[in-house]
Each structure stands twice: as C-alpha cells, then as structure tokens.
Amino acid sequence: MKTPRRGRRRLPPVQTGLSGRCPECGEGQLFKGLLSFQESCAACDASFLDEDAGDGPAIFVIFAVGIFIIPMALAFHMLLDPPLAVTFVIWSLIIILSSLWLLRLMRGVMFNIAWQRNAREVRLQDFKGKDSDT
Numbered sequence: 001m002k003t004p005r006r007g008r009r010r011l012p013p014v015q016t017g018l019s020g021r022c023p024e025c026g027e028g029q030l031f032k033g034l035l036s037f038q039e040s041c042a043a044c045d046a047s048f049l050d051e052d053a054g055d056g057p058a059i060f061v062i063f064a065v066g067i068f069i070i071p072m073a074l075a076f077h078m079l080l081d082p083p084l085a086v087t088f089v090i091w092s093l094i095i096i097l098s099s100l101w102l103l104r105l106m107r108g109v110m111f112n113i114a115w116q117r118n119a120r121e122v123r124l125q126d127f128k129g130k131d132s133d134t
C-alpha cells in the first residue's frame, strides 16, 4: 500500500464527502458499510486507517434532529391528535433513519475536510519529544 500524498489535489471536501468518495482522488468509495470507512481507497490506495472523524458528526446530527425533526414530531401529534403509539412508531422510524442518513453524510464531509487540512489526532508521543528538549 503506497503512502497517500494528502492534500495534493484540491477536491471540494463537501462535495466528495456528501457523495461518500475518497478525499484524495474523488473516485473510490469512502464507506464500506453504512457508517464505517474503508481501510483504503480502491482507486488510489490512500490509507484511511489512521483517520477518524471523531464525535463531530454526531454532534451535528444531534443538533439537526433536535432542532428540526423533534418539533415536527410534536407538531404532528398536536395538530393531528393521533394515538400516542402511532406518533411514537412513525417518528421513531423517521428519527432513526434520518439520523443514520445525516450521520453518514456528516462523517463523509468531516472526514474529507480533516483529510484536506491534514488534521490528525494528537498523541502523547507528540509531546514527549518537546519535554525531553527542555
């Protein structure tokens, strides 16, 4: 597996993220399932093993669902006055499916943005070298 040369090409991260494409070449699939990333790109062999979108996508999804979908569920129940079980079943499905869909989109976008900006997790080893110099 060859080492990816990150950020060489400037692909639009939102576009490649929303389409679930590789941030390096824009051709290969980023996801191997619903939410998990491939180990590497099938088209350009860029490694995705060290990449992690973190908790950021989940935070955006929680805000989006809480701000837009929960009020719609409440409005549905107040305006149409169906049995509570009907409201619960319908909106539980809508909330779960929309959350999974939004989470996939946001993971792709945030992964692509992090890739282009060469962001990575800071590890303890990164600071050990600085301490030994002083």
Ligand SMILES: [Zn+2]
Residues within 6 Å of the ligand: 022, 023, 024, 025, 026, 027, 028, 041, 042, 043, 044, 045, 046
């Ligand atoms: Zn690629």
